[in-house]
Amino acid sequence: MVQSTDEWDDIEKEEGNEDISITIPFNPSEINIKIIPRNIGQLVELMEDDQILVPRYQRLPNLWSNTKKSRFIESLMLDLPIPLFYFDEADDKRWYVVDGLQRMSTLEHFMLGRGEVGKNKAHLVLENLEFLTQYNGKKWEELPKDVKRTINSNQVTINLIGKGTPDEVKYTIFSRINQGDVPLKAQEIRTALFQGYRVDFLEFLLNEQQESGIYFRKATDNSVKTKRQEDLDFVSRFLAFYLLGFTTYEPDLDRFITKGTRIIPSDEKKLSEIKANFTKALKLAFNIFGTDAFRKRFNVNDPRKPVNKPIFEVISVAFAKLSEDEMSLLELSSMEFRTKFIEFLTNNKKFLDAITTGTATKESVINRNTEFNTLLTTFINDKRDKASKF
Template identity: 30%
Template sequence: MSTLKNNLEAIQQKAKERTVKTQTIEYDLETLVKKIKKGIIKLNPDYQRNHRWPDAFSSRLIESLILNIPIPMIYISQDVDVDDEVDDEGARYSVIDGQQRLTAIYNFFEGKYALKDLEVLSELNSSYHSDLPPFLTRRLEERTIRCLRIDSTVDTQVKFDIFERLNSGSVKLEAQELRNATCRGPFKELIKKLAKNSKFTEMSKLTPDSSRVKKMEDEELVLRFFAMTYGTGYSSYKGQFKKFLTEKMEEFNKLPITELASMEKNFLDTMELIHKSFGTKPFAKYRATEASTEEMSQFNAAVFDAVTYAFSTLGPNKELLHEDFINLFKDAEFFESVEGSVNDVSKTATRIRKAMEVIK
C-alpha cells in the first residue's frame, strides 16, 4: 500500500492523460448507409481482411434489425474534426468495432446479397433489398443503432489500445490490421507497396492467398525492417514489441516524402542484394548437428531481423557467403536469440550483433 501511495501522483497523471473522450450517438440505418457510401464513415479496406461474414450470418442480422432485436453498440473513431478541412479524402470516421455488422447492412442496402436461412421471417428468404415491401424498407431505414464515437484528439497509441481491447469480432484482428486502422499517412501506403515486392515475398515465403498475408504479416515485416534499421532502429527498443512497431509507424508517417523515397530505395536494394547473395531462403532457420546444420523452417522472423539489418548496412558490391550466416546457428548464443520469445530486448540485440560480426 505504501508503494501505491508513493505512486499516487503518477497514477493520477496517467489516468488523466489516458482518459478517453467519447460521445454516444444514434444513427438510423439510412443515414449510416449514406455516410458509408460517401466515404465519411470508412469501412477500412486497409485493415479489413479478405473474408467477410457469410450471407446467412448477414441475413440474420438484417432479420434482427427488422424485428427490432437489440444488437451490440458500434464503436467509431473520429479521425478528422468536424471543423477541419481535408484534402485527400472525405473519410472522417473509421470503424473500431462493428465493421462486419456495418458491412452486412451496407451490402444488403446496396443489393449485394439476398436474404437466406431466415427462421422467423422465412417468407423473406431469397429477397434482395429492392424486393422488400415498402413498410419493411421504411422499418429498416428508420431503425437506429447506437454508436460510441471516440474523440479526434485521442492519440494513435491510445486508439490502437482501444482497437485491441474492443476487437471482439468472430475473427480477431491482428496487430498490423489494427495499425492500418489507426496510423494514417504516406508511410502506411509505402509499406503496402513494398509488401508486394516479388523478391521480398519469395524470400519471406509469402503467397498472395496465404493466411500470413491475410493477417498482414507481409506489411508488418516491412514495418519491422524499417523499425529495426532506420534512425535509432533496434537500439531504441526497450520492450513491448507491438507498441514499439506502432510508435515507429506513427513516427514514419510524419516523415517527408523525400525521406520515404530514400527508405524505399534502401529496402529494395537490401532485398535485391540478399536475393543475389543467398537465393530464395535467406531467412530460414537451422539447427546445428554433429555433422553440419539442418533446416528447421523456411522462414523465421528473428532470422529476418538479423539478415536484413546486416545487409541494409552494406554497399551494393559487397560479397557475402550464405554459408557464413548458416554457420551462425552453430553459435549457441545466436541460436538462442532466434528461439522462443524472440522479441525479447536482449535477444533482439544479440542476433543483430552476431550478424554484424559476420560481415565485418
C-alpha cells in the first residue's frame, strides 16, 4: 500500500511494506486465461454494443493528454503493433477492461465520440502528430477510407481472464500485469474486480449528498482526493476491517481489503446498517478532533500532519462499533479524549510504530487496533464509573 508518487501531499505514505510476503497463496491451477485474436474494428464494435465496457469509475479513463491519444491513433494509422489487452469476462459474458484502459478509452473517444462525459458526443480531434501531420485537426469521420481501413484492420491480441476465476487469483493476475503507462493503483484493481453493487455502495458512502460523504470530507478536511480513487481506498479499508475484524488479518493488506470488498452484503438492511455506523464514526471523529481527525499530533502546538491511513482504520472501525451510550459518553468528554489521544501517541511506542512503518504486517495491524481499543474502552469505562457515582 505504499504510494509511489507524491500526488497525495496530505496523506502520509505507508512505509516499510515492500517485503511483506503473502501468507495464504492462491492455487495456480485456478488461473484461467484465454488468448483471443481480434482487430481494432471488432473491439470498437463490441464496445459500441456495450459488450466491452470501459468502466467510468475504475479511474478517470481519459488520463492521457490529447497529444498522447493522437499519437496512439497515429500508431494505428501506421499499422504499428500495439501491446496486448487484458479483459475480465463477467458472468453475463461481457468483457471489462483490466489492462489497456487508456488505449480503449482513446478508441472510444476518437471513433465513437464518447469523451470524458460518458456518451455525450465529444470526438477527439487529432493534434501534434509526428509523421502523418496532414491529419492534424481531423476527426474520425474526416479521415480517408483507406486510413480508416488501416486502423480497423490493425491486429491485437487479447488475454481474457475467464469467468469463474476466484477474485484473489484475479487480483494477483491484475497486479502482475499492471505495467501500463499509467499503472493501476490497488483500489482501481479492486474496482475493476467488483463492478456492480459493491462499488456502487462505496460510491454511495462517499456521495456528497449523503451524510457519510459530507462527514468524510469534513473529518479529512477534503485532503483525500477522488482522482485515482484514493477516497474509495479509505472506505474499502474501513469496510474490510469492519466486516472481517482485525483479528482475522493475514498479509498482505491489499488482498485483505480485496477479501473485505468481496463480502460486502447485498442485503439493503445490512447496507443501511453499515452506512449508519460509518456515518456515526466519521461524525464522532469530526466532533472530537475537528479537521485534525486521523492525523498524528504530539502536542497542541504541533504543525498539522498529513492524514494517516492506519489511524483512519483504527478510529473509524472502533467508533463505528460503539453503542449510542458509549458515543454519548465519549462526545461529552471530547476535549479530554482529544488530549488523551495526544498523550497516547506520544507515550505508546507500540501504537506509534504500528501506524508509522511496516503498517501492513500482521503484528502492526494487531498492535495498533488492540492498543487503541484498550485506550478507548478504558476511557469510556472510566467515564461510566464516574457518572454512576453521581
